[in-house]
Amino acid sequence: MNFVITLEKERIDSLEELGKKMYLHEDASEKLLTSPKFLKFLKEYDIDKYNKLIEVNHKAREHEEFVFLAQYIFSPVMNIRHHGYQFNSLKELGDKIISFGPEIDVYLKDFLKYKLLSQYMVLMGFDKREVLTYKKVLELEKLFQENENKAYFLLGFVLSNCGIITYWNKSYSDVDLFFKEMVIDNNVVSYSSLLEKNQYVISWLTYLGYQEKIDYYQSIINSIQTLEENYERRTKVSKMEK
Amino acid sequence: MRNLEKGLLLAELIDPSLTSKEQIENLVDWIRKQDAYLQLVKSMMEIKKSSSFLATILYEEFSLINLDQVQSIEEGLIAYSKILYLCQIAIPNFYVNPLLVLNEKERKIPLGQILIKFNEKYITLDELSLDNSFSFNEKYDFINNKVNDWEDEVYTRIIEPIKELNKKNNRNLPKIKVLPFSYLLTGLIYFVEIVLMIFLYFFGSNKIKELLFHFNFSSYLEVNYFLIIFLSFSALSLLFLLFNITIRFIKYNKYRKARKIIINNEGNISKTVNKAGDKLTAYLIKNIEKHELLKKKVFSFSSCYYIFDYVTYLFYVNYKCKKIKDNTMKIIHKILFIITETFFVMFIFLLIFRMI
Structure with missing residues (x-):
């Protein structure tokens, strides 16, 4: 691989290694994966991964999701990794x-x-x-x-x-x-x-x-909260009218 | 509510023995200090003065809340929720019945400010009128039902008692005239006697005039004495008659009015109630259709309130039935009449005897 990848000053030697370390530097990873230089390199180096990356980029609603899914493009067989955690x-x-x-x-x-x-x-x-x-x-x-x-x-x-x-x-x-x-x-x-x-x-x-007890507990609490809100609202209205 | 009670409630639901007596008392003390509770107690003092069904129901609901008997956090919070619920509806705007308003304060409520439960929410009639999210037909049905409920209440509080009064009217609610026939007759008799005296004075023979009107107390002329006594008792009887008639007028005026309006008049009263209901419905529908505010005050439609007053009065009279029975004034009147006429007869008899 003749493209030099660094993540937070750490040198990455392969795409697989990139996938394994992205969870440690999510912001930097996102910047890298969306940079034109990297995308150009990836397109030439591995069109399959490039296509998958573009697809994930379009699908993902937030950058956390994008980075999470992208790491499995580069390292498909991996445990759960996200934001410094691995399980x-x-x-x-x-x-x-x-x-x-x-x-x-x-x-x-x-x-x-x-x-x-x-x-x-x-x-x-x-x-x-x-x-x-x-x-x-x-x-x-x-x-x-x-x-x-x-x-x-x-x-x-x-x-x-x-x-x-x-x-x-x-x-x-x-x-x-x-x-x-x-x-x-x-x-x-x-x-x-x-x-x-x-x-x-x-x-x-x-x-x-204990769902039944929780439901009963919730019904009492919700009922009182609603009644209190109604009471507060009515008190405000009648004070304004006076 | 405080977070503390949320935590305690959950613990108590899992194991009732987990909450202590102190924690429960603490909750009850807190509830008693809440604005909602204090306001509700104040509202209940006002509710007692109201005549409407809803007011009675609300007061009964309030009476069932007994904070002294709260034994758990759950019971305390349920009581608190009832207090909050009652607080929002224990106001005259909710429990007033526009067709039967006795309370002076309630009579001034604008119709638009009456609180109703529509579609599971408490809103005012003005809000219902201005709301565009419901069809006119839905509002129309609701208004008809509501006015029917108000009419039903009037029927229960007025028509049903009237039916009961009509069953008892002969025995306990007799007809009372301010001027009974016997009084009229005695008055007529006195009048005739006075006219006779005047006639004798102006047109009587000299002998009669001398016998009747020359008072010489040095000689004993029994006719004079009987004449004086007769005239005195006549005057007394007349005064007493007039006094009695005045007293009867004052005393029995309300009774007579009430009896006239209530007894054997059920049909007309029902019509009055229906008419009032129709008038109210028409006003509400007209304004709601145009999405206008309902500015008229409640008293404009409360045409039956005075009937309620008379019904209650007659029920009281019926209960205290002896008070309406003929009284001792009539007996005194009879005695006076008898004495007066006795002296008159004796006077006439003596006069004729003297003339002969």
């Missing part, structure tokens, strides 16, 4: 999501946001080998449009395939024990303030099969 299995990805809980990693969110995970599964043939998981991922991508955080944490539980929640660096498998600790004076305010916001606990309970 050898879907379970590893799931475990990572849960390990951060209740915090959310915005880059891990990309797997649902830009549908990177479902596209990876199709590329690697997981859509045919792990049909149920693939269907679940598609469902979660849909759910992400309505409730990002719930979909994100549910993905973690589904992929990790274990009903253990990690909260403030402590792991809980027993639901009662978890809540017993959360309602004590030291924890209750922080736990309550995060509950609706990040949906972590709700996702966990949903995964464990």
Whole structure:
């Protein structure tokens, strides 16, 4: 290969190596892959990869998606890699999501946001080998449009395939024990303030099969919130009229 | 609501024993301090003064909320949601019935500001009129149904009690005349007697005049005495008669009016109610079709409110039926009449005897 590729001052010796290292320097990778010089080189060097790259460029809605998919053009057989993370299995990805809980990693969110995970599964043939998981991922991508955080944490539980929640660096498998600790004076305010916001606990309970209780809980909360909004609005209107 | 209760609610739904009594009391205290709760309590004081069905229902709903008996976060939040819900509708604009408004405050509400539930939302009649997202037919059907509901309420509160009153009217709600026949007759008799006295004074023979009108108390002329007594009692009876008639007029005026309007008049009252309903429907439909505001005040259509007043009054009278029965004034009148006429007869008898 007589074209010199550098990514963030690191010399790349082959296209395959480029594919393997793109996840470490996504911005630089995007610049490179869209540069006329590189595209000219690629067209002459490997027309097949060039065509695939153009196709991905047209298809991808955001640059994160473009870079993610492009890396598999240059290195087709590769584990999951994105924004500095690499995972050898879907379970590893799931475990990572849960390990951060209740915090959310915005880059891990990309797997649902830009549908990177479902596209990876199709590329690697997981859509045919792990049909149920693939269907679940598609469902979660849909759910992400309505409730990002719930979909994100549910993905973690589904992929990790274990009903253990990690909260403030402590792991809980027993639901009662978890809540017993959360309602004590030291924890209750922080736990309550995060509950609706990040949906972590709700996702966990949903995964464990407490959907009916979650639905009932949600109906009470939503009803009160709507009524409060109506009350605030009416109070404002009547103050203005006075 | 606070995030704290969200966290506690979820924990409690998983395991009811996880929330403490203190946390529940804390929630109840918080609810009692909320503007919505304070406003609702104030609204309920006003609602008690209203005559409408909806007002009664709202008050009953409020009575069912008992914060002292809240035993869990779930119960507390459900009570709180009920408070918020009632708060938005426990206002005169929602519970007023334009066909039957007794409350002075409610009578001034513009029709357009009446709150209704349309398509699962609470909006005013003005908003319904101005809304272009619904067809006229949908609005027309809704208005017809709503006015029918208001009419039904009037029927229940007025027509049904009238039917009941009509069943009892003979026994407990007798007809009372301000000027009964007996009073008229006694008045006539007194009048004739006074005319007779005047006739005797002007046209009587000298002997009669001397017997009747020359008062000489040094000699005992019984005719004079009986004449004086008769005249005194006549005057007293007449005054008493006039006084009694005046009292009867004042005392029984409302009763007579109420009885005249209510008893055996069910058909006319039903027509009045229907007419009022039709008038209201016509006004609403006309303005809604043109997407105009409904500026007329509620009292323009409340033609039945005075009937309600009379119905309530007659029910009270029916309950206290003894109060309408003939009273002691009539007995006193009879006694006075008898005494007066006795002295008159004695006077005439003595006069004739003296003349002979």
